[in-house]
Amino acid sequence: MAKEKKKKKRKIDLLFITACISTSLVLLLIGIITFLLLTANDLSTQLKEEMNVEIVLKDNITDQEKTALERSLTIAPYCKEHHFISKDDALVEMTAAMGVNPSEFLEYNPFYASYNITLNADYAITDSLQWIEKALLSKSGVTEVNYQREILDIVNDNIQKVTIVLLALAAILSLISFTLINNTIKLTIYSQRFLLYSMKLVGAKWSFIRRPFIRHNLLIGLTSAIIASCAIYGGLKFAVKYEPGLAIMLKTDILTIVFAVITLMGILLTTLCALRSVNRFLRMKSGELHYI
Numbered sequence: 001m002a003k004e005k006k007k008k009k010r011k012i013d014l015l016f017i018t019a020c021i022s023t024s025l026v027l028l029l030i031g032i033i034t035f036l037l038l039t040a041n042d043l044s045t046q047l048k049e050e051m052n053v054e055i056v057l058k059d060n061i062t063d064q065e066k067t068a069l070e071r072s073l074t075i076a077p078y079c080k081e082h083h084f085i086s087k088d089d090a091l092v093e094m095t096a097a098m099g100v101n102p103s104e105f106l107e108y109n110p111f112y113a114s115y116n117i118t119l120n121a122d123y124a125i126t127d128s129l130q131w132i133e134k135a136l137l138s139k140s141g142v143t144e145v146n147y148q149r150e151i152l153d154i155v156n157d158n159i160q161k162v163t164i165v166l167l168a169l170a171a172i173l174s175l176i177s178f179t180l181i182n183n184t185i186k187l188t189i190y191s192q193r194f195l196l197y198s199m200k201l202v203g204a205k206w207s208f209i210r211r212p213f214i215r216h217n218l219l220i221g222l223t224s225a226i227i228a229s230c231a232i233y234g235g236l237k238f239a240v241k242y243e244p245g246l247a248i249m250l251k252t253d254i255l256t257i258v259f260a261v262i263t264l265m266g267i268l269l270t271t272l273c274a275l276r277s278v279n280r281f282l283r284m285k286s287g288e289l290h291y292i
Contacts, residue, residue: 015188016220022184023224023270024231026177031232031262033173037166038254044159048124049080051155053132054146055115061141069139073115078123078132087113112143125156177265182273185217189277196281210278214271221270225263232258 057066073082085093090111095101103109123132129152133145189196192213199209233255240246 019184019188019220020223023181023220024227026180027224027228027262027266028231029173030177030265031228031258033170034261035258038257039249040162045121047155048121049118051119051124051152053117055136055142056144057113058141058143065141069141078119080118080120082115082117085114085116087111126153178269181269185270185273186277189213193281200282206282213278214274217270217274221266225266228262229259
C-alpha cells in the first residue's frame with residue numbers, strides 16, 4: 001500500500017514537472033514576442049523624437065515676433081524641446097563642418113537664424129508635420145520650415161511593417177499556446193478522471209471538485225511564469241555581457257510589463273484550461289471514461 005502511494009506520488013510529481021516545462025516554453029515564447037513588440041515601439045519613439053524640424057527666420061525679424069514665436073513653441077503640444085541658433089552660431093557650426101569659413105570669400109554671413117525643435121513622437125508622422133509646417137509658416141518672421149520627409153516616411157513605414165508582423169506572430173502564438181497548454185493540462189487531469197467521477201458519485205458539488213485541480217494548475221502557471229521570466233532576464237543579461245550596446249534594451253518599465261504579461265498569461269491559460277478539462281470529464285458518463 002505504501003509502495004503504491006509512493007509510486008502514485010512520483011507519477012503526480014512527474015506530471016507536474018512535465019506540465020511546468022511545457023508551459024514554461026510556451027510562456028517563454030509569449031514573453032519574447034511581447035519584449036520584441038515593446039522594444040520596437042520604444043525604439044520607434046526614440047527615433048521619432050530625434051527627428052529635427054528647422055524653422056528658418058527672416059533677417060528682418062523683430063524681437064517682438066521672435067518672442068511671440070518662442071512663446072508659441074513653448075506651449076505647442078507637438079514641441080518637445082526647442083533651441084535658438086543665431087546667424088553667428090550657424091556660421092561657426094558650418095565652418096567646423098566644412099573646414100572653411102564661407103564668410104571669408106563671400107564677405108558676408110550667408111546663413112539665417114533659426115529654431116531647431118524636436119517633436120513629441122505622436123506628432124512625428126507625415127499628416128501631423130504637414131499641418132505643423134503650415135502653422136509655422138503662417139507666423140510672422142518665419143521664412144522656411146525644413147524636416148527630413150523621406151527619412152520620416154521610411155521610418156514610419158518600417159515601424160508599421162514590423163508592428164504588423166509582431167502582432168500577427170503574437171496572435172498565432174496565443175492560439176498555439178492555448179492548444180499546447182490545454183493538451184498538457186488535459187493529460188494531468190486525465191490520469192485522475194476516475195477520481196473525479198467517484199467524487200461526483202458521492203454527491204460532491206462541481207465547484208468543490210474543481211477547486212483542487214484549479215489550485216494545482218494555478219501553481220503550475222505561476223511556477224512556469226517564474227521559470228520563463230528568469231530565462232528571459234538571464235538571456236538578456238547574457239546577451240548584454242557579450243554585446244554591451246544591447247544594454248539600452250534593458251529598461252525596467254519594459255521588463256516589468258513583459259513579466260506581468262507572462263504571469264497573467266500563465267495564470268489565465270492554466271486556470272481556463274483546467275476548468276475546461278475538469279468540466280469535460282465531469283460531463284462524461286462512467287462508460288465514456290474508459291474509451292477516451
